[in-house]
Amino acid sequence: MATAKKSKKNKKRSQWSEVWRRLKKNKMAMVGLTILTIIVLLAVFADFIADYDEVVIKQNLKERLQGPSAKHWLGTDEFGRDIFARLIHGARVSLKVGIISVGISIIIGGILGSIAGYYGGLIDNIIMRTMDIFLAIPSILLAIAIVSALGPSLMNLMIAVGISSVPSYARIVRASVLSIRDQEFIEAAKAIGASDLRIVLKHIIPNTLAPVIVQGTLGVAGAILSTAGLSFIGLGIRPPAPEWGAMLAGGRAYLRYAWHVTTFPGLAIMTIILALNFLGDGLRDALDPRLKQ
Amino acid sequence: MRENKELLNIENLAIHYITDDGTVKAVNGINIKLNKGETLGLVGETGAGKTTTALGIMRLVPNPPGEIMSGVIEFEGRDLLKISEEEMRKIRGNKISMIFQDPMTSLNPVMTVGEQIAEVIEIHQNVSKQEAMEKAGEMLELVGIPKARLNDYPHQFSGGMKQRVIIAIALACNPQLLIADEPTTALDVTIQAQVLDLMNNLKNEFNTAMILITHDLGVVAEVCDKVAIMYAGEIVETASLEQLFENPKHPYTVGLFGSIPKLDEEVDRLKPIKGLMPDPTNLPSGCKFHPRCPYAKDICTKKEPKVTELENGHKVKCLIYEGLVDVKEVK
Numbered sequence: 001m002a003t004a005k006k007s008k009k010n011k012k013r014s015q016w017s018e019v020w021r022r023l024k025k026n027k028m029a030m031v032g033l034t035i036l037t038i039i040v041l042l043a044v045f046a047d048f049i050a051d052y053d054e055v056v057i058k059q060n061l062k063e064r065l066q067g068p069s070a071k072h073w074l075g076t077d078e079f080g081r082d083i084f085a086r087l088i089h090g091a092r093v094s095l096k097v098g099i100i101s102v103g104i105s106i107i108i109g110g111i112l113g114s115i116a117g118y119y120g121g122l123i124d125n126i127i128m129r130t131m132d133i134f135l136a137i138p139s140i141l142l143a144i145a146i147v148s149a150l151g152p153s154l155m156n157l158m159i160a161v162g163i164s165s166v167p168s169y170a171r172i173v174r175a176s177v178l179s180i181r182d183q184e185f186i187e188a189a190k191a192i193g194a195s196d197l198r199i200v201l202k203h204i205i206p207n208t209l210a211p212v213i214v215q216g217t218l219g220v221a222g223a224i225l226s227t228a229g230l231s232f233i234g235l236g237i238r239p240p241a242p243e244w245g246a247m248l249a250g251g252r253a254y255l256r257y258a259w260h261v262t263t264f265p266g267l268a269i270m271t272i273i274l275a276l277n278f279l280g281d282g283l284r285d286a287l288d289p290r291l292k293q
Numbered sequence: 294m295r296e297n298k299e300l301l302n303i304e305n306l307a308i309h310y311i312t313d314d315g316t317v318k319a320v321n322g323i324n325i326k327l328n329k330g331e332t333l334g335l336v337g338e339t340g341a342g343k344t345t346t347a348l349g350i351m352r353l354v355p356n357p358p359g360e361i362m363s364g365v366i367e368f369e370g371r372d373l374l375k376i377s378e379e380e381m382r383k384i385r386g387n388k389i390s391m392i393f394q395d396p397m398t399s400l401n402p403v404m405t406v407g408e409q410i411a412e413v414i415e416i417h418q419n420v421s422k423q424e425a426m427e428k429a430g431e432m433l434e435l436v437g438i439p440k441a442r443l444n445d446y447p448h449q450f451s452g453g454m455k456q457r458v459i460i461a462i463a464l465a466c467n468p469q470l471l472i473a474d475e476p477t478t479a480l481d482v483t484i485q486a487q488v489l490d491l492m493n494n495l496k497n498e499f500n501t502a503m504i505l506i507t508h509d510l511g512v513v514a515e516v517c518d519k520v521a522i523m524y525a526g527e528i529v530e531t532a533s534l535e536q537l538f539e540n541p542k543h544p545y546t547v548g549l550f551g552s553i554p555k556l557d558e559e560v561d562r563l564k565p566i567k568g569l570m571p572d573p574t575n576l577p578s579g580c581k582f583h584p585r586c587p588y589a590k591d592i593c594t595k596k597e598p599k600v601t602e603l604e605n606g607h608k609v610k611c612l613i614y615e616g617l618v619d620v621k622e623v624k
Contacts, residue, residue: 183398184398187393187399189401191353191390193383203404
């Protein structure tokens with residue numbers, strides 16, 4: 001009995017362990033995953049590396065705009081604050097915004113997309129045409145409009161970034177639901193007496209997860225970029241809280257004689273987005289069962 | 294002798310698909326009677342309306358464009374066309390279950406086979422997840438697959454084993470009626486025989502009635518008690534297995550037998566039925582078979598034949614047997 005249970009657990013994970021096995025073979029994806037893990041660890045343990053009130057927020061004008069040194073690894077900004085400390089604390093904000101806003105768009109987009117795809121007809125038309133209207137507005141403009149309407153705060157920022165990318169998730173989910181809805185196993189599920197809700201939740205949605213996961217990983221990168229963009233124009237995180245986009249914006253006045261103030265936040269944004277893109281591409285290949293050797 | 298109780302009684306069922314290009318008359322007024330524990334073979338060419346009939350009984354005809362135009366489907370004394378969707382859902386998978394044609398696509402690729410067998414038990418029986426899983430394991434053993442494979446995914450099974458899993462799902466709730474839509478068409482000939490044997494044994498064990506849809510008369514001979522021959526949405530001949538194989542009456546049935554090679558006769562050429570199935574959006578007038586019928590006379594193009602009962606249960610829909618067309622012997 002004990003062995004039976006053990007083998008059951010092993011088998012249960014087999015589908016995901018298979019994906020993991022294939023992901024491991026992809027060097028770029030592993031590089032992306034490693035970078036991402038380092039950034040996540042830095043963000044999680046940021047308080048142990050640099051104290052928020054003393055180092056990240058407190059101004060020290062005597063040490064302003066110093067270049068990289070042993071004391072300040074990445075130099076200091078225009079108020080004499082350590083850039084490395086601000087970057088790792090800023091990573092918390094960026095990661096939180098990235099993940100939560102993508103979560104918001106996956107949930108809303110997923111629900112709308114599966115309703116549209118499963119029921120089709122008029123409901124599909126109403127939902128997808130509304131999504132088309134949203135798609136017609138550039139997402140950064142839409143986010144700006146939503147933040148301006150709700151007022152700048154971390155929560156509103158996440159809502160704005162999340163809502164502005166709902167249409168793309170709705171489209172992806174609808175497309176996969178459409179292709180799965182007509183498969184014979186859905187008909188078979190109907191033939192065993194399963195209700196619509198059960199069919200959508202247990203048979204259709206698990207089959208649409210792969211493209212959504214891939215889009216989600218790439219979407220986190222997009223959301224971080226949007227947040228940086230909104231903070232850059234002053235609609236994101238309010239100073240003195242550290243945020244990569246806001247740091248980039250703050251340093252641009254000193255670009256000619258203190259390059260490090262803008263360069264390092266910019267590099268941080270670039271690195272995390274690159275890492276997420278590598279991982280997303282790798283996941284896309286690993287999740288595609290047709291590529292199984 | 295089985296208890297002779299009527300289980301299913303279909304009267305005058307008509308199902309049409311209404312599309313922009315015209316109305317496809319898939320099923321046109323068919324009558325089927327089935328007793329408990331009996332097996333009916335529903336035989337016909339591709340497009341004769343066999344699958345639509347089956348979907349009609351399950352009330353799963355895709356709507357739109359499909360619509361059940363008229364008829365009665367009486368199952369255990371209740372008209373399935375009059376009950377609510379909610380009640381119908383309680384019947385599907387529980388009292389009537391269906392086996393689909395292609396085992397490769399009938400299983401959900403991201404659920405383990407155990408979960409899929411347990412699902413139907415969970416839906417219809419008031420049991421915990423664990424009990425359902427245990428029952429699923431028993432069903433799996435019953436169809437000849439070791440219990441240990443309960444947690445495998447469909448892609449780890451071969452085609453024949455997938456069809457066994459599907460049979461396990463269909464029989465898990467001990468249904469009164471099993472509709473098998475060409476259950477062996479997608480399988481190897483050797484596996485076909487195994488799967489048919491398995492279905493036959495389980496059917497007898499549970500005393501389940503079965504409608505076997507097929508275009509293979511060999512399969513019919515092996516499994517069925519009664520046979521209904523379908524052509525262009527109509528049942529042209531109904532008979533017991535012996536009656537049909539020894540004494541086919543309708544020119545179409547005779548044609549079907551003529552197109553099978555016989556072991557005991559030396560024949561240079563088979564005699565296929567000439568022509569093709571008529572376009573279901575534009576069915577011929579009179580007898581639907583007349584354009585292909587070697588005995589057709591003028592009257593066949595005008596008058597639609599009635600059902601004539603020849604002997605105990607042997608019914609045929611042809612003007613020859615109404616005495617309106619003079620043919621000595623249909624061969």
